[in-house]
Amino acid sequence: MKTNRLFKIALRGLGRNKLRTFLMMIGIVIGISALTLIISAGLGAQQRVMNRVKKFGLQSMMVFAGGGREMGRPTGGQPTTTLTLRDAEAIKREVKTIDKVAPFNRKGNAEIKYLDKSTTATVFGITPSWAYVWDWDVQSGDFISESDMDNLKRVCLVGPTVQKELFGDENSIGQQIRIGNVPFEVKGVMQPKGTSPGGGDMDNRVNIPLTTFMRRVENVDYIFGIKILLTSTSQMEQTAENISAILRERHTIAEGMPDDFRIVTPEEVTQFAEKVTGTFDIFLVLIAGIALIAGGVVVANIMLISVNERKKEIGLRKAVGARSKDIKLQFLFESVAVTLAGGIIGIILGGIGAQILQMVTGMPVSVSWVGIVIGLVSSSLVGIIAGMQPASHAAKLQPVESLRS
Amino acid sequence: MNHTIIQAKNLSKIYDKDGSAQVIAVDNVSLEIYQGEFVAIMGASGSGKSTLMNILGCLDKPDSGTLILDGSEVGNLVDEQLAKIRNQKIGFVFQSFNLLARTSALENVELPLIYSDKQNITQLAKDALQAVGLADRLDHYPSELSSGQQQRVAIARALVNNPEIIFADEPTGNLDTRSSLEIVALFSELNQAGRTIVLVTHEADIATHTRRIIKIADGKIISDEANHNPVDAKTELEKIANAEVANENK
Numbered sequence: 174m175k176t177n178r179l180f181k182i183a184l185r186g187l188g189r190n191k192l193r194t195f196l197m198m199i200g201i202v203i204g205i206s207a208l209t210l211i212i213s214a215g216l217g218a219q220q221r222v223m224n225r226v227k228k229f230g231l232q233s234m235m236v237f238a239g240g241g242r243e244m245g246r247p248t249g250g251q252p253t254t255t256l257t258l259r260d261a262e263a264i265k266r267e268v269k270t271i272d273k274v275a276p277f278n279r280k281g282n283a284e285i286k287y288l289d290k291s292t293t294a295t296v297f298g299i300t301p302s303w304a305y306v307w308d309w310d311v312q313s314g315d316f317i318s319e320s321d322m323d324n325l326k327r328v329c330l331v332g333p334t335v336q337k338e339l340f341g342d343e344n345s346i347g348q349q350i351r352i353g354n355v356p357f358e359v360k361g362v363m364q365p366k367g368t369s370p371g372g373g374d375m376d377n378r379v380n381i382p383l384t385t386f387m388r389r390v391e392n393v394d395y396i397f398g399i400k401i402l403l404t405s406t407s408q409m410e411q412t413a414e415n416i417s418a419i420l421r422e423r424h425t426i427a428e429g430m431p432d433d434f435r436i437v438t439p440e441e442v443t444q445f446a447e448k449v450t451g452t453f454d455i456f457l458v459l460i461a462g463i464a465l466i467a468g469g470v471v472v473a474n475i476m477l478i479s480v481n482e483r484k485k486e487i488g489l490r491k492a493v494g495a496r497s498k499d500i501k502l503q504f505l506f507e508s509v510a511v512t513l514a515g516g517i518i519g520i521i522l523g524g525i526g527a528q529i530l531q532m533v534t535g536m537p538v539s540v541s542w543v544g545i546v547i548g549l550v551s552s553s554l555v556g557i558i559a560g561m562q563p564a565s566h567a568a569k570l571q572p573v574e575s576l577r578s
Numbered sequence: 579m580n581h582t583i584i585q586a587k588n589l590s591k592i593y594d595k596d597g598s599a600q601v602i603a604v605d606n607v608s609l610e611i612y613q614g615e616f617v618a619i620m621g622a623s624g625s626g627k628s629t630l631m632n633i634l635g636c637l638d639k640p641d642s643g644t645l646i647l648d649g650s651e652v653g654n655l656v657d658e659q660l661a662k663i664r665n666q667k668i669g670f671v672f673q674s675f676n677l678l679a680r681t682s683a684l685e686n687v688e689l690p691l692i693y694s695d696k697q698n699i700t701q702l703a704k705d706a707l708q709a710v711g712l713a714d715r716l717d718h719y720p721s722e723l724s725s726g727q728q729q730r731v732a733i734a735r736a737l738v739n740n741p742e743i744i745f746a747d748e749p750t751g752n753l754d755t756r757s758s759l760e761i762v763a764l765f766s767e768l769n770q771a772g773r774t775i776v777l778v779t780h781e782a783d784i785a786t787h788t789r790r791i792i793k794i795a796d797g798k799i800i801s802d803e804a805n806h807n808p809v810d811a812k813t814e815l816e817k818i819a820n821a822e823v824a825n826e827n828k
Contacts, residue, residue: 175693175695182692185681185685189680485676489678489689491637492637492664492676493665493670493689494665494693494739495661495693496657496661496693497657572637572638572664573638576637
């Protein structure tokens with residue numbers, strides 16, 4: 174009850190000097206809006222990374238042909254020809270912690286035609302295990318079967334982007350399309366998957382049986398990579414080492430020589446994605462923190478000036494029965510009310526700023542309760558810390574001396 | 579005789595000035611004030627009368643001596659207890675009113691109630707303002723009131739918690755003759771209703787309205803006499819009013 178009254182007094186005190194209140198608040202508003210903006214942008218980036226890692230799968234890893242490359246991005250030049258379908262079978266056979274493997278090959282920028290329409294897409298040679306390993310099935314039609322593989326059938330699964338480009342809303346299943354000049358029958362339409370960790374459109378694809386890809390399209394006997402699904406998320410490192418050992422032996426790589434393949438784990442995907450999204454900087458948080466501290470110093474200073482200006486008021490309050498504690502609380506409430514209000518305004522401005530940032534730069538932002546809670550807590554804390562000294566000073570004033578001033 | 583509200587024994591207060599010269603503001607003062615009294619503490623500026631009042635009103639602490647206020651020994655009390663005494667038992671009226679600026683008369687009067695446990699704060703404050711004749715000025719800021727009215731708001735504030743005793747430190751010091759008389763008349767009225775009032779003043783004619791005059795010089799009581807025929811402020815006000823009417827009719 175009494176605390177409630179003191180809080181009202183504090184608010185009235187602030188209301189009596191609006192300019193002073195505004196000046197106290199402004200630094201906090203700036204600090205908290207910066208903090209909110211940075212947290213929102215940081216969380217947005219983090220969420221994007223997490224989405225990517227999730228898309229990659231926490232229980233899986235990838236083996237790519239060719240060493241010393243960035244994940245999924247051949248540096249050009251001669252393709253590495255050493256990774257084969259047999260390697261994939263051997264890995265599956267010999268490593269106990271593996272659930273299933275999905276070897277694949279790919280060809281970028283292939284011309285895809287249907288009647289008089291054409292588009293460019295990436296052609297993937299895949300196996301029936303792909304659906305399970307990638308958790309990526311067809312949304313209509315049938316997936317590639319073992320018999321499609323065995324018979325080198327010219328069938329394909331189109332991604333939603335390709336479907337849209339070539340067929341629009343028409344049913345594509347059973348239609349003939351051409352990859353380059355080779356005719357393929359559309360067997361199904363893939364489920365949409367969105368953007369890849371590398372940023373490409375995973376729906377602008379045409380999937381064909383891996384055997385058909387190797388013999389009829391590219392005429393090669395090597396594969397581009399293997400996606401490996403593990404039985405569990407543990408023993409990631411051990412499994413990677415086992416795979417590495419098997420491949421080095423099969424490729425007869427002498428000790429001390431570099432790998433001609435690269436194993437990518439979810440951890441690496443995370444790091445990679447973070448690199449792509451741009452590092453969410455501790456540095457920026459530091460700047461916001463400094464802005465907030467500066468705001469707090471301003472609050473502390475103005476509060477101290479305010480206490481000195483209002484000595485008479487304090488003396489009077491004590492003369493009519495205010496305890497030192499009441500005076501202290503009154504001034505603490507004043508400073509916390511100012512910083513908290515500043516914090517709320519800052520959160521709102523920061524949130525709006527984050528939305529604008531997203532609209533202008535396309536950077537993903539996420540205004541979440543984490544940012545709001547951090548904003549509210551830190552602004553209240555600044556208020557308490559900044560108000561403590563002035564409030565104690567006010568509480569210690571002697572009524573007679575203060576009244577005389 | 580009514581019961582003793584204030585019992586002061588050998589109170590002294592010494593100020594050090596620059597560490598060398600000592601000023602004895604209150605020098606071994608003993609006095610008693612009884613319930614229902616209307617006392618003037620008189621003295622020249624610097625005589626120590628205000629310091630004495632501050633000590634009696636628990637705003638200041640004596641360097642030596644004891645003070646018993648309404649039965650409890652003040653020297654032994656801690657901050658919280660002193661605050662409670664100032665809140666419940668004492669009302670202060672100051673020379674410079676000490677109203678909070680940009681705060682309505684009503685809110686100024688509510689101030690002591692805020693620090694009490696009382697409910698119906700607003701109603702009590704309204705009643706107090708009514709008692710000082712300002713029922714129609716509740717929402718006025720001090721800057722919108724005359725000096726006399728401001729002092730009456732301050733008196734309402736002193737009254738609002740129904741204290742045992744009211745201390746007024748030069749309450750008419752900033753007022754013109756007429757307003758001064760009005761304030762003194764108000765104090766007389768309150769005293770007649772049973773309120774104990776201690777009025778500190780250096781003006782002899784203000785003191786003549788009280789019923790006991792204590793004179794202070796150099797921190798010591800030099801006389802303490804009953805005033806059997808206090809001047810009635812109301813009569814004086816009427817005289818002034820009549821004189822004004824006569825002036826206008828000339």
